[in-house]
Amino acid sequence: MGYGAAIQVRGIAKSFGEVRALDGVDLEVPAGTVLGLLGPNGAGKTTLVRVLTTLLAPDAGSAQVSGLDVVTDAKELRARIGLAGQYAAVDENLTGLENLTMVGRLYGSGRSAAKRRAGELLERFDLLDAAGRPAKTYSGGMRRRLDLAASLVAEPPVLFLDEPTTGLDPRARRGLWEVIEQLVSGGTTLLLTTQYLEEADRLADTIAVIDHGRLIAEGTADQLKARIGGSVLEVTLESPESAPAAIAALDGLGDGEPVVEDGLVKVAVAERSGTIVAAVQRLSAAGVGVDDLVLRRPTLDDVFLALTGHAAEAEPA
Amino acid sequence: MRRLVSDTLVIAERNLVRLPRSPDLLVAFTIQPIMFVLLFRYVFGGAIHTTYGNYADFLIPGIIVQNIAFGGFVTALGLEEDLRKGLIDRFRSLPMSRAAVLAGRTLADIVTNTFSMLVLLVTGLIIGFAFNTTVLEAIAGVLLLIAFGYAFSWVFAFLGMIVSSPESANSLGFIAVFPLTFISSAFVPTQTFPAVLRGFAKVNPFTIVVNAVRYLWEHGQGVGVSNVWFALAWTAGILIVFAPIAVWRYRRAAVR
Numbered sequence: 106m107g108y109g110a111a112i113q114v115r116g117i118a119k120s121f122g123e124v125r126a127l128d129g130v131d132l133e134v135p136a137g138t139v140l141g142l143l144g145p146n147g148a149g150k151t152t153l154v155r156v157l158t159t160l161l162a163p164d165a166g167s168a169q170v171s172g173l174d175v176v177t178d179a180k181e182l183r184a185r186i187g188l189a190g191q192y193a194a195v196d197e198n199l200t201g202l203e204n205l206t207m208v209g210r211l212y213g214s215g216r217s218a219a220k221r222r223a224g225e226l227l228e229r230f231d232l233l234d235a236a237g238r239p240a241k242t243y244s245g246g247m248r249r250r251l252d253l254a255a256s257l258v259a260e261p262p263v264l265f266l267d268e269p270t271t272g273l274d275p276r277a278r279r280g281l282w283e284v285i286e287q288l289v290s291g292g293t294t295l296l297l298t299t300q301y302l303e304e305a306d307r308l309a310d311t312i313a314v315i316d317h318g319r320l321i322a323e324g325t326a327d328q329l330k331a332r333i334g335g336s337v338l339e340v341t342l343e344s345p346e347s348a349p350a351a352i353a354a355l356d357g358l359g360d361g362e363p364v365v366e367d368g369l370v371k372v373a374v375a376e377r378s379g380t381i382v383a384a385v386q387r388l389s390a391a392g393v394g395v396d397d398l399v400l401r402r403p404t405l406d407d408v409f410l411a412l413t414g415h416a417a418e419a420e421p422a
Numbered sequence: 423m424r425r426l427v428s429d430t431l432v433i434a435e436r437n438l439v440r441l442p443r444s445p446d447l448l449v450a451f452t453i454q455p456i457m458f459v460l461l462f463r464y465v466f467g468g469a470i471h472t473t474y475g476n477y478a479d480f481l482i483p484g485i486i487v488q489n490i491a492f493g494g495f496v497t498a499l500g501l502e503e504d505l506r507k508g509l510i511d512r513f514r515s516l517p518m519s520r521a522a523v524l525a526g527r528t529l530a531d532i533v534t535n536t537f538s539m540l541v542l543l544v545t546g547l548i549i550g551f552a553f554n555t556t557v558l559e560a561i562a563g564v565l566l567l568i569a570f571g572y573a574f575s576w577v578f579a580f581l582g583m584i585v586s587s588p589e590s591a592n593s594l595g596f597i598a599v600f601p602l603t604f605i606s607s608a609f610v611p612t613q614t615f616p617a618v619l620r621g622f623a624k625v626n627p628f629t630i631v632v633n634a635v636r637y638l639w640e641h642g643q644g645v646g647v648s649n650v651w652f653a654l655a656w657t658a659g660i661l662i663v664f665a666p667i668a669v670w671r672y673r674r675a676a677v678r
């Protein structure tokens with residue numbers, strides 16, 4: 106048991122009827138670091154966050170956050186964590202200021218102290234101009250910022266953010282990333298779930314990849330990239346209809362199965378030399394028209410593909 | 423315990439500050455009850471024969487009880503929405519009292535129920551309703567209605583915790599509330615009902631509470647003081663059953 110682990114998870118399992126949402130997860134997040142929990146829809150990310158934030162009792166296993174057990178010390182634990190769930194949980198009929206003041210008072214602050222803290226957060230999240238407006242008039246990005254602000258009311262040492270940037274446009278997403286980066290530079294421990302590899306790559310010290318309720322890989326972005334070793338062959342087809350033929354032609358060329366992602370056919374390959382020539386020969390023998398073909402170093406996306414056999418940024422189910 | 427009280431007040435405040443901002447809720451709490459009074463008094467009133475000097479005297483206690491039942495929908499729908507939008511998750515992740523979210527909601531209901539009752543009483547007084555007993559009895563009737571309304575809010579709080587959508591909250595609520603209010607003495611004397619319905623009406627808590635208030639406000643014929651004790655027993659019974667199971671559902675509620 107590592108001293109200084111802010112989050113420690115051992116063998117956590119949780120089923121909903123037939124569905125094994127979590128199937129024995131082990132994790133450790135050192136204090137002051139950021140863990141990016143990466144996985145596609147239905148992987149079990151939200152379920153794990155709900156277990157760690159005391160909202161859901163696990164069927165098996167144990168977990169400590171900030172040294173407190175999520176089941177037996179739930180009450181004390183709630184005072185030390187902040188949660189921004191997958192869907193911005195703000196009261197639409199209250200103003201931004203009222204929302205944050207309410208949360209502060211529910212943490213046990215007096216009215217004026219809660220209001221003062223709310224003002225600070227609104228300023229920090231660039232919501233001062235909208236502070237007096239009901240939250241239902243906020244844009245998606247403003248709601249997310251308000252929700253994030255609400256999770257920080259009590260300055261919790263451990264913070265859980267469940268897909269904080271899903272549904273935001275690229276600019277709003279980058280804005281939120283900056284806010285989160287400032288936060289963790291102050292020493293907060295953060296567990297962040299995401300479907301975006303770019304996000305995990307940028308924000309997380311360690312990345313844990315989860316699929317079907319199991320951790321399938323863990324490490325820094327570089328370690329994970331190193332895991333699939335070589336490179337990725339990417340083929341742009343002249344016509345998307347020939348994808349099945351291209352997959353058949355490239356089968357056995359690399360280490361992984363060929364897959365189609367974003368209209369590209371991708372294969373992980375360990376050995377660079379000769380790959381391009383072999384690929385071109387196979388594709389032309391199969392009569393597949395090729396528009397473009399590159400052999401490049403892997404990204405996290407490719408890691409995911411190699412680990413799970415399917416793309417990470419799946420369309421919402 | 424101190425946390426329960428202070429957190430409950432915070433949540434009650436949250437539910438009340440939204441009212442002036444929601445025109446639809448204001449309509450639900452004012453215009454709608456007035457409409458019902460006028461409809462019953464002038465559309466059905468002439469055809470309904472009671473032993474009361476004035477149909478308004480008969481009607482007003484019934485309408486107030488019906489209004490409490492309909493007002494409960496706002497509670498059920500509000501809680502269902504809080505659950506669906508993840509607000510309940512936020513509350514449950516806070517170090518606040520576990521009962522406060524529902525206790526605050528039902529406390530706010532006391533305010534809205536009392537407000538609606540005042541609107542109805544004023545409307546009633548204009549169309550011929552009068553208190554025909556002592557001031558103390560009249561006040562006791564008001565307090566009984568507030569207490570019954572509070573207990574009934576917990577039924578709707580429970581409903582809001584178990585339904586899976588606003589539509590099912592609506593239909594479940596209607597299925598419960600329509601028979602309870604209409605197969606009762608709220609709007610018409612029950613003597614003309616077929617035997618089966620009369621049997622139901624007799625044990626229906628709505629009949630008992632309406633008759634208790636008729637006793638306290640009018641000393642109406644055929645309603646005795648025993649109705650008051652039975653009404654109090656029903657109020658306590660509903661509260662004792664529904665408050666704990668609503669809180670129990672809240673503790674294990676999950677976003678859908």
Ligand SMILES: Nc1ncnc2c1ncn2[C@@H]1O[C@H](COP(=O)(O)OP(=O)(O)OP(=O)(O)O)[C@@H](O)[C@H]1O
Nearest residue numbers: 121124126144145146147148149150151152153676
């Ligand atoms: N309350 C519930 N009742 C029944 N099944 C559930 C419940 N919550 C989650 N599940 C199931 O458990 C599995 C994991 O769900 P979870 O919400 O943890 O996934 P996720 O990784 O957060 O996905 P997403 O990216 O879509 O948010 C899914 O198959 C889901 O359908």
Ligand SMILES: [Mg+2]
Nearest residue numbers: 150151152191
């Ligand atoms: Mg999720």
